[in-house]
Amino acid sequence: MIFNILISMSLSGIGLYLVERYPEMATAEVHGVGSPLAVLARKTNAFPSGAVSHWQLLYDHHVKYPIKLQQRAQMQHDALELVKSLCMEILELDDAKAFSLFQQPLLIAANLGTHEIIEEIVDVFPPAIWASDEENHNVFQLAVLHRRENVFNLIHQMSDYKHLITRYIDHPHDNNILHLAGKLPSSDRLNLVSGAALQVQRELQWFKEVKKFVQPGQKEAINKDGKTPWMVFKEAHEQLMKDGEAWMKTTAQSCTVAATLIATVAFNAGLKVPGGDSKDGLSQFFNDTSFGVFAVADAISLFSSVTSILMFLSILTSRYSEDDFRVALPRGLVVGMSMLFISIISMMIAFSSAIYLVFGYLRARIVIPVGSILVLPVTLYVLLIPLYQIITRSKLIGPGLFGKQSTRILH
Template identity: 35%
Template sequence: MAATVSPIANLQLLNRHNYEDWSFQVKVYLLAKDVWDVVEAATEPPTPEDGEAEFRAWRKNNAKALLAIRTCCGDDTYPIIKGITTAKAAWDVLAEKLKPSDSEEGTQVKPSCETDATYTHNINVKYAPLYASVKRGDWNAAKEFIDRHPEALTHRGSSSGGTALHEAIQRKQLHIVEELLKLMTEPDLEIEDDLRFTAFFYALQKGMAAIVAKMVKKNKSLVTMRFTNVAGNQTPVLVAHTLGHWEIARFLYSLTPIHVLTQDNSGRDGAQLITECFFQINKFDIGWDLLQKCPKLALTETYATDRSPLYALAGSRFAFSSGVPLRFWQRWIYNNIHVQQPQPAPINSDVCVNFEELEDDKRNPRDLISSVTGFFQGVVKNLLKLLGIHDLHEIRLHHDRILQILPLVCDVATRRNLDSKQTAFVQKAIFRAVERGQVEFIKEMRKANHRIPLTMGDESDRSIFHYAVECRQEKVFSLIYGLSEYVRNAIVSTADKFNNSILHAAGSLSAHLNHIQGAALQMQRELQWFKEVEHIFPPQFLEVRNETEQITARELFTKNHKKLVKEGEESMKGTATSCTVVGALIVTIMFAVAFTVPGGNNQDTGFPIFLRKKFFRVFLISDSISLLSSTTSVMIFLGILTSRYAEDDFLRSLPTKMLLGLFTLFLSIAAMMVAFSSALFIMLEGESWVSIPISLLARVPIASFVWMQFPLFLDIFMFTYGRGIFDKKCRAWE
């Protein structure tokens, strides 16, 4: 049954039998529209609380993707997603309902209840036995029919309007495909089905490496034939790369004339290939070779409107080490990994993959030595993955490769003969790098052309430092300390076209606070930003008012952070209240224990019976420490509850009180457990088989407190007394 065509870009409508072809076409279309991210996102979508700008951007992209998916659904499939409001949920539901299982994929397209007679309903009765034989995988019957009817080899009579070769590939009947290829001529391989796809397209789609190699060997023009029904009329090498079939892509690239990727279709195929290479770990060989042969592709528009490979590189979160959040121990391992690698070698026809040998190697068992070697290599690799070292090595290798490519890309971006569109691409890429905090990219651009980062402004006349403050990218803003005082003052005293200074940008409410735990720490971070920018801001401009609201930067800060101050107050009071209750309970217990000591008192002297025992002294000291520290913690938390909660209190006063309160509460809990354990040893002297296990269990409350509260304690300490959010030592532009 041939699929009808949807109103969008001539994409086919989804029915219950063409999910694989439909999903590929729609995915490519969504990639071209730059909205595929909302469909494949692994995290929850943002909410208005995460930031109004981020939420609006997601909502817009979600609406675009959902509209495209709904429009491409037929009458029998649209009810499946009716009422679903997110593109990701709609895509997942369609995949769950319509995607054939592995067992079904190679044997049937129609429902299992259909007979061969039903299957041939839309097929010419004369050729029905041929397609039924292909469906069953019976080559002898198919060959006998073709011998009697040679024209059947090229007859377009399959369920999708294709030839027997189309049908065999879609049903993964590999032995029939190989036999059909022996009988078909070069022009036969260019026959299209009702969807205007050749059999070669389906072989690419399913990753049939050996079949692709055989088809190209028979008809070399297949590598340059564009798939006109794919968004953008893409080349086979780009389709293979998009689908993740890397070896097939390398093979096709080695045979594709360079002009097909760099000149035909405005060079979009080459630009798209380079863009996708930037997002794949250790898949740079094609992109590197293309950039060397045609550097201008770095500023060529891809299939995503107004996007270029330079923009993709600047926006990739994991392209540079500054964009990868690592813990201190991961950072230590990362810095000590030494990767020795040559520059990626250019690809040519001499290094293409021999797929026939590859397939033969998969079929034949390896010898004993190679099997044992592979086993131990697998064990070592899995162990390194378990420890996280393998992933860190891959990340480091990825970053080193990017740093090899970066100078070439930046050199192209800083040439003087750029047209207006290329200049716009450079501007967008730089501000994208600022938004993502890619300080390595900005440094390299500065190295290639000393004027670009300082003189360039966006559509609102904001400099990169203005935008860095707005996006809260401290690593980028820290570069300002590497400038002379005169230049620094000139930059920070400039304003955008609405007369918003760089201090006004610091006074806006950031949409990049989700990584900070709790509203109180978020407010502290916002204050630190404002104070740091205010510190380098010329005093004579502090009272400058903007044009939109006619308020100063400080007034703007107060206005925008009223809600965050209230949330921070509630957060601090909630934590203080809970800790006060715990501290009060410990005070009550430890005070009572001080007068009901283990073993009681001597009736004659009034002194404790176990006064001379070593563990009794430990008991008394730990009880006193627990009582005093818990009392102190209660007083500190009461001080937090009665604080005024002014804006500046969140900078140091309130965090310091919270630090002291948590520390003294932890000390009281630890001392209480020590007192309990020492009392247990006194009462059960000589019964170590009981007292020792119980004493070990007494460590559980201490460990649980550390596990749950230490991250908060460490964050407060680092934010309040650490080096600050600006690394003034990292100020070199080299």
């Protein structure tokens, strides 16, 4: 009991010491809690897979808690070492008892996405990969149900057994793994992606990835309700797709208005250059370097804003089919928003150049305050980078979300 409390308190280093001194602790089970390995499997934040986001890690490392980051790395190292130690002690038991002790932590890890525990267990005891819960869901079916891509990706590290393990049928609904991919996940997993349209894209990517590993007959298999996997998907995601269409249209309309305003301003600025025209029709600042910066920045702002408008118009006129949600719509949104951001920054540069041309050399008291104020939009743009990154990753995440995580052979 004390050993389990230490693990719950993330004191894996002390737990590792106790296992070395008292090996019998590794196989002791507590009613309602399970073995120490099961307790450790619930501590998702003790492993790299349960770590905070990249942005939070970067912030902690450089700004807030550089020492705390080192402590987290040590905690994760101790937790992995403790898992290995517990697995080795369980291996000393007979196969039936070992399978029993490995089953619960393995399924817990699959539910919560702690792939490190699954890898360690299967590495020392390969038969554990065939463990299933009371509804006959194995590790990969649980990973699909709960959208744990880091667990499902372990299938890429398996040998030909992966074609057997995907044949499991659950009880009592007779769903295969592709039926489970067609179900709507819990809201906490769905909301990891911002926006209903990008959530639909993520769901379609999951369905397509799982489809690669099932047998041809499973793709059109009928469950107990008489539904194929694709029928399950369409029924479960019908409302989400409607919400995705509405979200995409609202976003595109708002961005179109902003891009149109920028295009109008950039077009007018190009016709009415600062300083007026000389007798030969050229600007009085034609030979000034700042005028060249103004002209280039204004042209970039105009062309990028027009490109943005065209991309958002293509979104508004889309058919909103499943294929559109998977590729065309996210790509259009990424390109449109990228061009919009470029046009905003270019417009700020063009405006700064114009202010410098008009007031530059003689009126520093005007140029400096105006230049300082221009920092505000740039700062707001930087604050929007995490949101923009989410949208960009949602477009690029197709090849990046799934795939082999390491060269380690699972089974």
